[in-house]
Amino acid sequence: MEHQGRHALVTGGGTGIGLGIAMGLAEAGAEVTITGRNLDRLQQVAADHPRLHALQMDVADAANVRNGVTSAAEARGPIAICVANAGIAEPAPFRNETLDHWRSTMATNLDGVFLTFQAAMATLDRDAWGRMIAISSIAGLRGLKNAIAYTASKHGVIGMIRGLSEEYMGNDMTFNAICPGYVDTPIVDRNAAIIAQHQGVSDDEARGMLARANRHKRLLHTDEITATALWLCSDGARSVNGQAIQIAGGHVT
Ligand code: NDP
Numbered sequence: 151m152e153h154q155g156r157h158a159l160v161t162g163g164g165t166g167i168g169l170g171i172a173m174g175l176a177e178a179g180a181e182v183t184i185t186g187r188n189l190d191r192l193q194q195v196a197a198d199h200p201r202l203h204a205l206q207m208d209v210a211d212a213a214n215v216r217n218g219v220t221s222a223a224e225a226r227g228p229i230a231i232c233v234a235n236a237g238i239a240e241p242a243p244f245r246n247e248t249l250d251h252w253r254s255t256m257a258t259n260l261d262g263v264f265l266t267f268q269a270a271m272a273t274l275d276r277d278a279w280g281r282m283i284a285i286s287s288i289a290g291l292r293g294l295k296n297a298i299a300y301t302a303s304k305h306g307v308i309g310m311i312r313g314l315s316e317e318y319m320g321n322d323m324t325f326n327a328i329c330p331g332y333v334d335t336p337i338v339d340r341n342a343a344i345i346a347q348h349q350g351v352s353d354d355e356a357r358g359m360l361a362r363a364n365r366h367k368r369l370l371h372t373d374e375i376t377a378t379a380l381w382l383c384s385d386g387a388r389s390v391n392g393q394a395i396q397i398a399g400g401h402v403t
Contacts, residue, residue: 152384154179157226159219161185161209161266162236163202164192166335167285170372171233171379176201178380180231183222185209209236209262210254219269228278231383232270234263235285237303239337241296241344252299259303263310271323280323281383284311285375288329291394291403304329308394315392324391326382331398332360334369365400 158175162168163184176182176199185207186192192204203226207218223229237259242251263284274280289297290304307327314325332338338360345356361369374397381387382395396402 151179153231156180156230157183157223157228158231158233159183159185159222159229159266159270160233160235161207161262163233164188164195164204166337167330167333167372167375168233168235169195170376171235172202173199174376174380175231175233175383178383181226183226183229185218186236209234209266210257212261212265215262215265215269219266219273223273228273228275229270230274230279231281231283232267233283233285233379234266234307236262236266237285237337239287239297239300239341241341242299243296244298247298255299255303256306259300260306260310263307267310267314274323277321278323280321282311282314282323282325283379283382284325284327286311286327286329286394288331288396288398288402290327290329291396311394312392319391322388324382324388326390326392327394328375328378328382329394329396329398329402330370330375331364331396331402332369333375334371338369364398365402368399370397370399 158180160168160172163172164186172182172184181201183203183205185205187208189206196202196204205218208214284307286307287304289301290308294301311325311327342353342356346353
């Protein structure tokens with residue numbers, strides 16, 4: 151119960167990686183606000199644990215984030231642990247990329263982290279204990295073809311983490327990015343379906359292709375990302391700051 155009495159906020163906490171982290175934090179004693187656009191799904195998930203609390207919040211909407219985070223903090227206290235996880239991954243070859251799609255990817259994956267961190271940190275005193283974690287990707291560290299907007303947005307997240315770790319140096323607050331390879335979540339399901347359709351293979355074969363893109367040739371499981379997030383929130387990781395931690399089955403950068 152290491153985090154008993156702490157309030158954590160996990161964006162995109164109703165599914166996949168975010169849900170795994172939210173559940174891990176709740177089991178470690180934190181009161182956890184989970185957010186997303188789909189309130190029904192969040193409420194269903196929150197029913198599984200007494201310390202999970204559903205909140206509808208679109209991370210691409212500044213007023214929605216500000217009001218949502220403020221109401222969560224009023225209900226459960228300052229947000230000592232913030233996991234900016236919400237994101238979208240919609241592949242598009244560069245020559246077909248549209249400005250609208252580019253902007254919507256940036257709005258969710260990059261503006262969303264900025265808005266979430268800023269609103270969460272506004273609930274904390276400057277010298278407060280805090281753990282700010284963003285879910286980037288190995289695409290935040292290296293190029294991913296047919297996903298230029300995604301790649302740029304995830305590089306931007308790591309830039310934000312590095313800048314914030316400098317700006318708050320010496321405070322009891324750390325900023326880190328987790329950079330997974332392909333993880334078995336709904337994003338991979340959706341991308342496997344797109345690959346299957348474009349390449350005329352089965353969904354299973356397409357999932358196999360994504361698994362083989364990880365160096366150890368298997369999809370990661372969400373518990374592997376949860377374990378890293380919990381470690382970053384632990385006392386033992388108090389000097390781990392400004393890092394982009396790769397969980398990809400083997401060397402990436
Ligand atoms: P999911 O699709 O399960 O999770 C994405 C979550 O983000 C959903 O819960 C969704 O909730 C939420 N979300 C999307 N857009 C918005 C928005 N505008 N406002 C609020 N919430 C939003 O996939 P993952 O769990 O895999 O993805 C989580 C993160 O991990 C993403 O940032 C992704 O880029 C990153 N990642 C994933 C990898 C993978 O292979 N799975 C690899 C590397 C990184 P809702 O629909 O209710 O809004």
